[in-house]
Amino acid sequence: MKKDFWNDRVVVITGASSGIGKALYEELAIFPCELVLLARRAAEIEEPKNKHERTIIHLVTCDLSDSTSVMDAIEWIQKKVTKIDVLFNNAGITAHGRFDSLSMDVYRKTFATNFFGPIQLVRGLLPLLLLTKGNIVTTSTVSALYGVPGRAAYSASKSALHAALESLRIETLESGLGVSLVCVPYTDTALRTSGLDASGEILSEAPAKGKRKTASEVAHVLMSVAQNKEARLVTFNLSGKFLEWMRFFSPKFLEKILYKKLYEDFKPH
Numbered sequence: 405m406k407k408d409f410w411n412d413r414v415v416v417i418t419g420a421s422s423g424i425g426k427a428l429y430e431e432l433a434i435f436p437c438e439l440v441l442l443a444r445r446a447a448e449i450e451e452p453k454n455k456h457e458r459t460i461i462h463l464v465t466c467d468l469s470d471s472t473s474v475m476d477a478i479e480w481i482q483k484k485v486t487k488i489d490v491l492f493n494n495a496g497i498t499a500h501g502r503f504d505s506l507s508m509d510v511y512r513k514t515f516a517t518n519f520f521g522p523i524q525l526v527r528g529l530l531p532l533l534l535l536t537k538g539n540i541v542t543t544s545t546v547s548a549l550y551g552v553p554g555r556a557a558y559s560a561s562k563s564a565l566h567a568a569l570e571s572l573r574i575e576t577l578e579s580g581l582g583v584s585l586v587c588v589p590y591t592d593t594a595l596r597t598s599g600l601d602a603s604g605e606i607l608s609e610a611p612a613k614g615k616r617k618t619a620s621e622v623a624h625v626l627m628s629v630a631q632n633k634e635a636r637l638v639t640f641n642l643s644g645k646f647l648e649w650m651r652f653f654s655p656k657f658l659e660k661i662l663y664k665k666l667y668e669d670f671k672p673h
């Protein structure tokens with residue numbers, strides 16, 4: 405990764421108040437760049453100790469699930485910066501519940517945050533990104549690669565985002581814009597206490613079992629993807645690759661494994 409890549413760049417990070425977005429912000433603040441940080445709790449974002457003296461930070465309070473709030477954020481950014489080099493399209497929520505137990509409101513809220521908000525933001529900021537032949541790096545999930553049991557709303561919202569951004573990538577093929585989707589594995593963040601349960605209450609779940617990435621490890625991968633225009637669909641490890649390949653080679657076998665590994669907690673009693 406070229407370290408001086410970030411000097412004088414204008415970078416937008418959504419979901420910079422927690423987890424992966426916060427780690428990205430802390431990693432990038434050491435460079436003399438301009439950071440635009442979006443979140444509902446933007447006002448609570450503190451300056452990191454290691455911030456470069458020339459780094460400029462803008463805090464933008466924005467609820468991605470509210471189109472008026474997203475429109476206000478776009479207008480604010482358009483007035484404040486003259487270009488955008490990288491948009492880290494990172495904010496998101498999870499939603500846990502079986503297909504038929506998730507309320508329709510949860511499906512709608514999950515799509516509002518993970519799909520409609522990001523799409524509206526990307527559309528609004530596109531002219532500023534095209535000016536620099538910039539990069540849109542989306543924090544996605546392996547659950548977008550196949551509909552995962554207990555995650556119908558989450559999987560669907562993220563894979564819908566994949567499809568829309570793939571369309572954008574093709575439509576802007578000659579513009580020099582980079583559009584990449586990074587399918588992150590389990591990572592230690594607040595995701596399982598910030599998302600929604602089937603009835604729309606705030607989720608309260610223990611961290612996923614097994615190996616987990618740190619937010620800072622994921623931030624480093626996202627930062628290197630931002631420097632690579634050829635990056636399209638990025639998976640981190642074998643489980644990501646496995647889903648990617650098995651979808652085509654043996655979906656029946658893949659579904660059996662997903663049923664065994666992930667459905668247990670969601671079976672009707």
Ligand SMILES: NC(=O)c1ccc[n+]([C@@H]2O[C@H](COP(=O)([O-])OP(=O)(O)OC[C@H]3O[C@@H](n4cnc5c(N)ncnc54)[C@H](OP(=O)(O)O)[C@@H]3O)[C@@H](O)[C@H]2O)c1
Nearest residue numbers: 419421422423424443444445468495496590591593594595
């Ligand atoms: N952690 C994992 O295991 C994992 C795995 C795969 C993919 N991911 C993806 O990683 C991304 C970041 O999540 P995280 O793991 O870092 O979880 P997190 O710690 O809960 O952070 C989520 C971030 O998204 C923001 N956000 C949520 N709803 C929002 C809304 N309506 N409007 C604006 N911002 C909103 C939150 O900010 P406010 O609450 O201040 O608004 C927060 O900064 C998500 O897209 C998630 O799907 C995570």
